[in-house]
Amino acid sequence: MKARHKRGLLIASGVLVLAVAAGLVLSAFQKNLVFFFTPSQVVAREVPVGKPFRIGGMVAERSLQRERDGLTVRFVVTDTVKSVPVQYTGILPDLFKEGQGVVAQGKVGDDGVFVATEVLAKHDENYMPPEAAHAVEQAQNAQKTLIGN
Amino acid sequence: MIPEIGQLALILALLLAIVQGTLPLLGAQRGIRAWMALSRPLAAGQFLFVAIAFLCLAWSFLTSDFSVLNVVNNSNSRLPAHYRIAASWGSHEGSILLWVLMLSLWMQAVSVFSRSLPREVLARVLSVMGLVSVGFLLFLLLTSNPFERLSPPAAEGNDLNPLLQDPGMVAHPPMLYMGYVGFSVAFAFAIAALLGGRLDATWARWSRPWTTAAWCFLTLGILIGSWWAYNELGWGGWWFWDPVENASFMPWLVGTALVHSLAVTEKRGAFRRWTVLLAICAFSLSLLGTFLVRSGVLTSVHAFATDPERGLFILVFLAIVIGGALLLFALRAPQVSGGGRFESISRESFLLANNVLLIVAAGSVLLGTLYPLVLDALSGGQTKISVGPPYFEAVFVPLMSPMVFLMGIGPVARWKQATLPELWTLLRWAFATSLVAAVLVPLVTGGGSWGLRLGLFLAFWILAATVVNIRERIRNFRGAVHERLAMQPRAWWGMILAHLGVAVFIAGVTVVGTYETERDVRMAVGDTVEMGGHVFRFDGTTEATGPNYRAARGTVTVLRDGREVLTLHPEKRTYNASGMAMTEAAISTGVLGDLYVSLGEPIDAQSWSVRVYHKPLVTWIWSGCVLMALGGLLALTDRRYRLRSTRQQRAAAVISPA
Numbered sequence: 097m098k099a100r101h102k103r104g105l106l107i108a109s110g111v112l113v114l115a116v117a118a119g120l121v122l123s124a125f126q127k128n129l130v131f132f133f134t135p136s137q138v139v140a141r142e143v144p145v146g147k148p149f150r151i152g153g154m155v156a157e158r159s160l161q162r163e164r165d166g167l168t169v170r171f172v173v174t175d176t177v178k179s180v181p182v183q184y185t186g187i188l189p190d191l192f193k194e195g196q197g198v199v200a201q202g203k204v205g206d207d208g209v210f211v212a213t214e215v216l217a218k219h220d221e222n223y224m225p226p227e228a229a230h231a232v233e234q235a236q237n238a239q240k241t242l243i244g245n
Numbered sequence: 246m247i248p249e250i251g252q253l254a255l256i257l258a259l260l261l262a263i264v265q266g267t268l269p270l271l272g273a274q275r276g277i278r279a280w281m282a283l284s285r286p287l288a289a290g291q292f293l294f295v296a297i298a299f300l301c302l303a304w305s306f307l308t309s310d311f312s313v314l315n316v317v318n319n320s321n322s323r324l325p326a327h328y329r330i331a332a333s334w335g336s337h338e339g340s341i342l343l344w345v346l347m348l349s350l351w352m353q354a355v356s357v358f359s360r361s362l363p364r365e366v367l368a369r370v371l372s373v374m375g376l377v378s379v380g381f382l383l384f385l386l387l388t389s390n391p392f393e394r395l396s397p398p399a400a401e402g403n404d405l406n407p408l409l410q411d412p413g414m415v416a417h418p419p420m421l422y423m424g425y426v427g428f429s430v431a432f433a434f435a436i437a438a439l440l441g442g443r444l445d446a447t448w449a450r451w452s453r454p455w456t457t458a459a460w461c462f463l464t465l466g467i468l469i470g471s472w473w474a475y476n477e478l479g480w481g482g483w484w485f486w487d488p489v490e491n492a493s494f495m496p497w498l499v500g501t502a503l504v505h506s507l508a509v510t511e512k513r514g515a516f517r518r519w520t521v522l523l524a525i526c527a528f529s530l531s532l533l534g535t536f537l538v539r540s541g542v543l544t545s546v547h548a549f550a551t552d553p554e555r556g557l558f559i560l561v562f563l564a565i566v567i568g569g570a571l572l573l574f575a576l577r578a579p580q581v582s583g584g585g586r587f588e589s590i591s592r593e594s595f596l597l598a599n600n601v602l603l604i605v606a607a608g609s610v611l612l613g614t615l616y617p618l619v620l621d622a623l624s625g626g627q628t629k630i631s632v633g634p635p636y637f638e639a640v641f642v643p644l645m646s647p648m649v650f651l652m653g654i655g656p657v658a659r660w661k662q663a664t665l666p667e668l669w670t671l672l673r674w675a676f677a678t679s680l681v682a683a684v685l686v687p688l689v690t691g692g693g694s695w696g697l698r699l700g701l702f703l704a705f706w707i708l709a710a711t712v713v714n715i716r717e718r719i720r721n722f723r724g725a726v727h728e729r730l731a732m733q734p735r736a737w738w739g740m741i742l743a744h745l746g747v748a749v750f751i752a753g754v755t756v757v758g759t760y761e762t763e764r765d766v767r768m769a770v771g772d773t774v775e776m777g778g779h780v781f782r783f784d785g786t787t788e789a790t791g792p793n794y795r796a797a798r799g800t801v802t803v804l805r806d807g808r809e810v811l812t813l814h815p816e817k818r819t820y821n822a823s824g825m826a827m828t829e830a831a832i833s834t835g836v837l838g839d840l841y842v843s844l845g846e847p848i849d850a851q852s853w854s855v856r857v858y859h860k861p862l863v864t865w866i867w868s869g870c871v872l873m874a875l876g877g878l879l880a881l882t883d884r885r886y887r888l889r890s891t892r893q894q895r896a897a898a899v900i901s902p903a
Contacts, residue, residue, distance in 0.1 A: 102588070113602065117644060123639070129632060129636070130633060131629070132631065150629075166852060
């Protein structure tokens with residue numbers, strides 16, 4: 097094979113690999129991107145139906161309830177303005193606490209209850225998940241604007 | 246007093262680094278010997294001062310000097326001594342100091358082991374490393390002073406984050422940083438070669454052992470991190486595709502490509518430009534990893550309080566280093582000749598294909614890691630997304646599977662020119678055996694997704710192809726089999742071992758992914774749960790106290806065929822200083838699988854929520870990584886490198902009397 101042909105072949109196979117990779121990346125992004133919403137957005141029904149997403153905020157004080165099976169828990173996630181009831185079956189992370197920040201991933205049902213498949217708390221006492229902080233900030237800004245008007 | 250000495254030592258190290266980063270480099274460009282000769286004493290001096298600074302910090306931690314802010318924030322007088330020392334790198338400041346310490350250690354190693362290098366090359370290499378050192382020392386002194394005093398001193402420290410109080414904390418950061426920073430040597434060699442205009446097989450030979458060493462450390466560092474997460478996070482997972490993990494995985498992928506590409510450059514003189522580019526990329530990704538982990542842009546156990554000033558500093562530094570290196574590459578690379586020719590079916594081309602796949606895989610990980618950050622920044626914080634494991638699995642597996650398949654072919658293919666019929670004749674039995682094994686094993690073990698079959702096929706394929714490779718390799722030698730095996734160079738055995746490590750790793754990942762079982766259950770005293778042929782009986786909890794925590798200590802008895810075989814003690818700890826709760830899983834490790842029990846929370850006076858896992862072959866994952874690292878270490882002890890060093894000694898002996 098001539099050097100020129102060989103180079104052409106190399107470039108063509110490189111392009112092919114990249115094209116396949118780009119295809120994989122795009123389809124994987126399309127299927128697996130998880131968007132983040134604030135409790136206010138969930139209450140306003142601005143969230144995808146039947147698709148998983150994340151919510152973040154504070155666990156409302158005295159909202160944690162345990163079902164009789166001992167494993168299913170219910171709590172309320174709030175951005176200090178609006179609140180969303182959350183249901184989760186499983187073991188909560190060590191740093192999950194009422195009055196502290198939390199991020200949960202799952203779907204919202206017709207009854208407005210967010211059924212979480214995963215609950216993430218922070219790794220450190222002094223550390224607030226940025227998503228949770230963001231939700232509270234957004235809600236409070238929105239409220240300020242409302243009062244201002 | 247001690248902290249001030251440490252601070253002073255850092256300033257002196259910075260001054261030395263500035264000189265080291267400039268004079269020898271200029272000396273090499275202009276041919277001034279005296280300036281070039283400065284590089285080795287300067288590297289030694291820098292190592293000395295950085296080591297003093299690090300010891301001062303470790304001393305402050307060990308003696309619980311609560312007049313140092315860093316110690317107050319990350320330690321406690323009740324913390325066990327080994328964690329007090331490990332706490333020196335538990336904070337942002339301390340970990341950057343560790344980074345600098347590792348860098349000066351590598352510099353010193355280069356200066357000791359590379360005496361035979363031409364004067365110009367050594368001067369340039371050490372100078373480039375000196376420049377990197379300048380950046381990090383400035384970063385330490387300007388934005389993250391580890392010795393900052395607190396006045397008045399605190400009475401007690403806030404304690405090290407309980408998550409970090411694990412044996413993993415003692416080993417993981419130093420290993421990982423040795424790997425990260427080790428790529429700076431390959432980077433410095435690449436830059437030195439570009440500056441000197443000499444990019445040939447000799448350059449690859451110098452650079453190769455350093456790259457392999459760094460790669461070994463990085464492999465071990467990642468492995469320990471993964472094992473730590475498995476033990477400590479209480480979730481039983483070994484890899485989460487967390488951005489921080491990705492930050493260490495990307496340099497590993499590119500480093501793996503670099504190790505292989507260097508082999509081609511050394512043996513065949515080909516891929517020169519590509520190898521240089523990989524060396525630049527590997528180190529750039531190490532820097533990017535440091536930026537991602539240390540700037541606080543990521544949410545994770547590794548991220549500390551966000552400080553925009555620090556983030557900006559690293560970002561600018563990153564831009565200068567990567568931009569500068571790539572610019573130099575763009576200017577100089579066209580002058581480099583192509584090197585050895587090879588046909589489109591040859592060992593070179595298989596290695597090239599592997600390289601491309603590794604890089605594309607690293608690119609897809611990079612995309613998945615950075616996309617949420619970029620989107621967040623572009624939308625002004627309005628659009629927040631997360632990219633989780635499903636994305637990475639969907640992209641990574643299809644890209645890595647052909648790579649692993651080629652891994653079986655490459656080592657048996659001839660250099661320069663191979664033919665497909667010849668390869669088919671060599672490998673057809675290996676191919677058929679692994680295919681049959683991949684179909685038969687799931688029939689016996691039950692279940693059988695395509696993922697399982699693919700994983701098994703790839704694992705068996707590497708194993709079978711390696712056997713073929715060994716047989717082919719010794720065919721042309723005389724003597725008994727074991728003699729012929731013993732004749733082979735260690736570098737070759739290193740490759741065999743590392744490749745077998747990949748097979749073991751894939752087998753572990755595949756089997757755990759398919760057959761692991763997990764249950765969250767409510768258990769009262771005396772309750773049992775059955776899993777993986779074992780019965781777990783919960784025998785209640787008792788109070789226990791540790792040096793700096795209190796714990797509820799559970800007793801879980803494991804029965805097999807009605808007989809008690811094992812007692813596990815998972816704990817739920819509450820750390821005194823922080824009041825933080827921690828799950829300490831109890832794991833029984835075995836070659837065939839792990840039993841893993843962790844306590845959730847108390848439900849009432851009698852019962853707890855308990856998480857029970859059966860993880861078949863999970864230790865194979867880490868064993869595979871250990872084999873890869875051992876393979877690398879074995880390659881490092883190859884005769885070629887030792888011969889070179891004895892030659893060096895002889896050369897030195899000849900020179901010194903003169």
